[in-house]
Amino acid sequence: MAGRRTLTIVKPDAFANGKAGLIIALLEKSGFTIKAARVMHLTTAQAGEFYGVHRERGFFGELVEFMTSGPCMPLVLERDDAVATLRTVIGATDPAEAAEGTVRKLYAESKGRNAIHASDSDENAAIEAAFFFAGTDVLAS
Numbered sequence: 221m222a223g224r225r226t227l228t229i230v231k232p233d234a235f236a237n238g239k240a241g242l243i244i245a246l247l248e249k250s251g252f253t254i255k256a257a258r259v260m261h262l263t264t265a266q267a268g269e270f271y272g273v274h275r276e277r278g279f280f281g282e283l284v285e286f287m288t289s290g291p292c293m294p295l296v297l298e299r300d301d302a303v304a305t306l307r308t309v310i311g312a313t314d315p316a317e318a319a320e321g322t323v324r325k326l327y328a329e330s331k332g333r334n335a336i337h338a339s340d341s342d343e344n345a346a347i348e349a350a351f352f353f354a355g356t357d358v359l360a361s
């Protein structure tokens with residue numbers, strides 16, 4: 221059975237553009253309950269570690285620079301079939317290719333500045349939740 225939790229990050233462009241609250245409202249409207257959240261300004265080391273899988277990609281430097289450009293908001297979200305549902309709700313990586321009504325279609329600027337991250341598997345959701353919320357009660361519940 222697919223897990224009930226996933227990890228999302230409302231990215232710095234959403235805060236710069238005043239869309240963070242609207243994005244969170246859309247997540248709640250999509251049936252997700254917020255189990256944990258924090259607003260933080262990632263360091264270069266944190267952004268590089270979080271996106272370490274992309275270290276060899278040409279856009280890695282740009283991605284780390286963007287993710288450290290301002291506040292972001294990791295959240296642990298809960299609902300049935302959490303990972304797959306959230307991937308559908310956020311839409312394609314490039315907002316130009318994202319379906320109508322998705323977070324990225326509505327609120328993202330570009331493929332690089334694309335408003336939101338979502339875990340792509342139950343396994344990564346657990347790893348990513350631990351990355352931001354290790355030692356907090358959300359991981360014990």
Ligand SMILES: Nc1ncnc2c1ncn2[C@@H]1O[C@H](COP(=O)(O)OP(=O)(O)OP(=O)(O)O)[C@@H](O)[C@H]1O
Binds near residue numbers: 283312337
């Ligand atoms: N060609 C690109 N140029 C700039 N940034 C990019 C490019 N491709 C990907 N990225 C950035 O790297 C992130 C991770 O890329 P990935 O292919 O894993 O997309 P994703 O799974 O849709 O996004 P995320 O992991 O953030 O949910 C993207 O969300 C985007 O911010």
